[in-house]
Amino acid sequence: MSDKYDSLKLENQLCFPLYACSKELVRRYKPALNRLDLTYTQYIAMMVMWEHKKINVTEIGRLLYLDSGTLTPVLKKLEQKGLITRSRCKGDERCLDVCLTDKGEALKEKAVEVPGKIAPCLALTPEEAGTLYSLLRKTLAAMGE
Amino acid sequence: MSDKYDSLKLENQLCFPLYACSKELVRRYKPALNRLDLTYTQYIAMMVMWEHKKINVTEIGRLLYLDSGTLTPVLKKLEQKGLITRSRCKGDERCLDVCLTDKGEALKEKAVEVPGKIAPCLALTPEEAGTLYSLLRKTLAAMGE
DNA sequence: TGCAATTATATTGTACACAATCTAATTCGA
DNA sequence: TCGAATTAGATTGTGTACAATATAATTGCA
Numbered sequence: 001m002s003d004k005y006d007s008l009k010l011e012n013q014l015c016f017p018l019y020a021c022s023k024e025l026v027r028r029y030k031p032a033l034n035r036l037d038l039t040y041t042q043y044i045a046m047m048v049m050w051e052h053k054k055i056n057v058t059e060i061g062r063l064l065y066l067d068s069g070t071l072t073p074v075l076k077k078l079e080q081k082g083l084i085t086r087s088r089c090k091g092d093e094r095c096l097d098v099c100l101t102d103k104g105e106a107l108k109e110k111a112v113e114v115p116g117k118i119a120p121c122l123a124l125t126p127e128e129a130g131t132l133y134s135l136l137r138k139t140l141a142a143m144g145e
Numbered sequence: 146m147s148d149k150y151d152s153l154k155l156e157n158q159l160c161f162p163l164y165a166c167s168k169e170l171v172r173r174y175k176p177a178l179n180r181l182d183l184t185y186t187q188y189i190a191m192m193v194m195w196e197h198k199k200i201n202v203t204e205i206g207r208l209l210y211l212d213s214g215t216l217t218p219v220l221k222k223l224e225q226k227g228l229i230t231r232s233r234c235k236g237d238e239r240c241l242d243v244c245l246t247d248k249g250e251a252l253k254e255k256a257v258e259v260p261g262k263i264a265p266c267l268a269l270t271p272e273e274a275g276t277l278y279s280l281l282r283k284t285l286a287a288m289g290e
Numbered sequence: 291t292g293c294a295a296t297t298a299t300a301t302t303g304t305a306c307a308c309a310a311t312c313t314a315a316t317t318c319g320a
Numbered sequence: 321t322c323g324a325a326t327t328a329g330a331t332t333g334t335g336t337a338c339a340a341t342a343t344a345a346t347t348g349c350a
Contacts, residue, residue: 004257005195005257007258007260007261008192008195008253008256008257008259009192009204009255010189010192010193010196010208010209011194012260013192013260014267014274014277014278014281015167015170015171015174015188015263016192017278017281017282017285018166018167018170018277018281019167019170019171019185019189020161020209020210020285021167021281021284021285021288021316022160022163022164022166022168023162023167023210023337023338024210024285024288025160025163025164025284025288026164026337027161027337027338028288029160029246030338030339039304039305039306039322040164040306041305041306042305044155044161044164047153047154047155047158047161048155050150050153051153051154051155056328057328057329057331058328058329063155064155064165065165065168065169066306066307066308066331067307067308068328068330068331069307069308069309069310069329069330069331069332070306070307070308071329072329072330072331073305073330074305075304075308077305083202091318091326092315092316092327092328093314093315094217094314094315094316094327094328094329095315095327095328095329096328096329107298108153111153112149112150112152112153114153115152115153115157115158116152116284120158121287121288122159122284122287123283123284123287123288124280124283124284124287128280128283129159131276131280132159132163132277132280132281132284133159133162133275135269135277135280136159136162136163136166136277137162138268138269138273139166139170139267139268139269139277140162140165140166140169142266142267142268142269143166143169143170143173143266143268168307168308171308172308175308175309184335184336185336186335186336186337187335201298201299202299203297203298203299211336211337211338212337212338212339213298213299213300213301214300214301214302214337214338214339214340215336215337215338216299216302217299217301218336219336234298237298237345237346238296238298238344238345238346239297239298239299239344239345239346240297240298240299241298243298256297260339265348266347269326286350288311
């Protein structure tokens with residue numbers, strides 16, 4: 001019943017459910033994020049800002065697995081909204097300091113409610129969620145070499 | 146040590162490692178897929194075609210969790226490459242029959258080697274990979290209602 | 291039977307995502 | 321110390337994703 005093409009079936013691939021699950025879950029964030037006027041990418045960038053207050057683009061990229069080609073327009077958008085400031089570092093003009101503004105800090109109050117709205121979508125027990133988290137982090141670490 | 150903002154830390158979110166892991170793993174496919182002149186999205190569309198030979202757009206979308214706005218340009222590209230044909234169904238002109246061509250079928254021979262090149266990236270035991278797969282499929286099913 | 295609702299796909303507009311390339315600033319080594 | 325190599329971001333081009341809308345074909349029901 002099996003042949004040499006079995007590995008090419010969607011049901012036998014691990015990457016595909018990962019890809020689909022990620023996309024579907026991000027889509028579930030949209031209603032909650034619309035109320036903050038943020039996209040998912042802007043939201044994870046703000047999560048970095050809420051934790052770090054001040055950080056440069058390369059570091060944000062390292063934390064989010066994104067490069068400057070993606071981050072530059074995202075950060076410019078967040079700057080337009082008044083949530084962050086962007087300015088060249090004193091001492092090394094190549095660097096860009098990204099800083100959280102008061103308005104950005106204030107948005108955190110509304111954002112606190114987001115994770116609680118997403119959790120029910122998962123339908124996993126806390127143990128399962130923990131296992132899933134560990135396996136994903138292990139895989140991410142392995143891919144980072 | 147914990148406060149009400151803990152849920153907003155990247156390390157406490159399940160969606161983020163899912164999103165990052167998916168992106169990084171898709172990136173690992175690129176060298177292998179470049180040799181087939183396929184992107185990842187084109188590759189999973191071809192996986193559907195290799196299994197089904199003939200299928201319509203809505204069905205492909207249901208299998209891949211993609212809508213016509215994404216699939217239409219992808220399928221047109223695959224048609225340009227001569228891997229599939231697109232033609233209106235006889236009997237229901239709204240539908241589009243997507244059919245695998247001989248050239249598309251032939252590409253399967255080269256594609257067979259792709260999954261084996263990706264597996265080592267994961268660094269998971271077969272049991273762990275199985276667990277991850279099950280948890281992702283369970284979550285996908287739950288999100289499909 | 292005729293027209294309102296539904297269905298299948300396509301189009302438009304916005305926002306990533308990333309490879310490749312570019313520019314400017316900094317560092318490092320002969 | 322000066323020019324090559326490196327580094328940090330920005331830009332460009334291609335290809336998704338998806339919401340919203342459009343269009344055309346089909347269905348269903350009053």
